[in-house]
Amino acid sequence: MRATFPLILCALLVTCLAGCGRKNDAGGASAPGGAASAPQAQNVSVMQVGQADVPITVEASGTVTALQSVDLRAQTTSIVAQVLVKDGQNVKKGELLFRFDDRGDRAGLEKARAQLARDRASLSDLERQLNRAKELKGQNFIAQSAVDTAQANFDAGQALIRSDEAAVQATQVTLGFNELRAPISGRVGIVSVYAGSLVQANATALPLVNIAQLDPIAISFAVPESQLGALLSATRAGELDVEALPPPGSAPGAVAIKGRVTAVDNLVDTSTGTIKVKAEFDNKAQALWPGQYLRVRVTLRTLKGVTVVPQAAIIMRGTEHSVYVVGPDNTAKLVPVQLRFSLGEQAVVDGLDATARVVMDGKQNLRPGTPLRIQGPASGASRPASGTGK
Known part of the structure; x- marks a missing residue:
């Protein structure tokens, strides 16, 4: 038992020495391993920054x-005598579209004119009576009251004439309602009446036609x-x-x-x-x-001569915006930008050089200083589009 203890101790010593030797070998090989851990080039696609005049639209x-759009309705209750317009016709302002039966209104106008002529004849007689009364009063044959009566009759006759003239004008206006003319130039819609139809002066009635x-x-x-x-x-x-x-x-x-x-x-x-x-x-x-x-x-x-980049190239971190650009040594460079407007797939930004190339595909694997292996142009339109300001 005592003889085996030294042997065990020697075996442990040999094992420790062998482990130290392997450690020293590994330490000596650490230099090549460190060189291999340097950043590897990443495959990316890039796009040239654009300069353009960008319209801001809504x-x-x-x-x-x-x-202008007008619904034509009758202003008198009558029968449609003529329809002078067709569906969908283009008309000019003042053009005659409808004629209504105006025989009753014409008769009323003649009656008003006859009344005016009769009262004008009566007025002439009253004027002669007034002049005669004034002459007799000047010769003291009649009293002043007789002259005053003649004057009152003459004034009443003048008022009656003015009333008759107004009646003639009113009848002429009513007669004018029997012709319906286009108040504006435009295109008529579907005509809703025909010759022989009864029309009424009613604001709620169906319009005869619309002009737009x-x-x-x-x-x-x-x-x-x-x-x-x-x-x-x-x-x-x-x-x-x-x-x-x-x-x-x-x-x-x-x-x-x-x-x-x-x-x-x-x-x-x-x-x-x-x-x-x-x-x-x-x-x-x-x-x-x-x-x-x-x-x-x-x-x-x-916006004149602004910088336009694809929306897909912009990296958003909270309220901050940035893009990766290709540096002079062909490595990734993170550049902060200010987003001015969004233009669909494009964006107007500030903070980029006009000659910069922005990284599109593969930016998620990049860090500042990462070597880049450019594969080709990125997919997607590079043409700026119109957009709405933020």
Whole structure:
């Protein structure tokens, strides 16, 4: 037992010495291992920063409305004698559209004129009586009261003449109601009466026809109240352009119709948080129709020569924004930027050099100083688009 103890102690000593030797070998090989742990190049795709003039726009849904629209109704109760207009016809202001049976009104006018002629004859006789009374009074043949009576009769006769003349004018006005003319130029709708129909002077009755002005024409739309300041500033600066976008189902190649903003409402709708805007468009081709629903785009202003990058290149950390750019030594460089406007897939930023190349795909694996292996241009459009300011 005593002989085996020294042998065990020697074996333990040999084992310790062997472990130390392996440790020293590992320590000697640590230098090559440290060199291998240096950052490896990352595969990325990049895109060149763009410089462009960017229009700042607002899009909204609008409804086409006629600048003028009139419902024509009869102002007299009569029978339709003639219908001189057809469905969908274009008419000019003052053009005769309907004639009503005017025989009764013409007879009334002749009666009023006859009454006027009779009372004018009576007035002439009263004037002669007044002059004779004045002569007799000058010769003291009659009293002053007789002259006063003759004067009163003559004044009453003059008043009666004025009443008869007013009656003639009133009858002429009533007679004029038997001809219905176009109060505005435009396109008529569907005619709802025919010759022989009875029409009545009733404000609640069905209109005979509607006339709508189609050229020029208007579009009413609403924009968010957050854009009110920019909208008012743009209108004060001059004429504000607006485009009516082709409606769904338009023919291929259809282009937007250009117009101008003519009015901004005087209050914000508190229930929707929007404000109404009205724009006017030339419509000689009658591409716009009252009641039509479409989208409009208002250009509030244009940013000249701004820096545009893809939205996908921007890294957001809270309220901070940054992008990775390709450094001079072909390594990743994190650059903070200020986001000015969002433009769909593009964004206008400040803080980037015009010659910078931003990293698109692969940025999630990058750290500042990471070597880059550029694979090619990033997918996605690099063309700046119109957008709404934040």
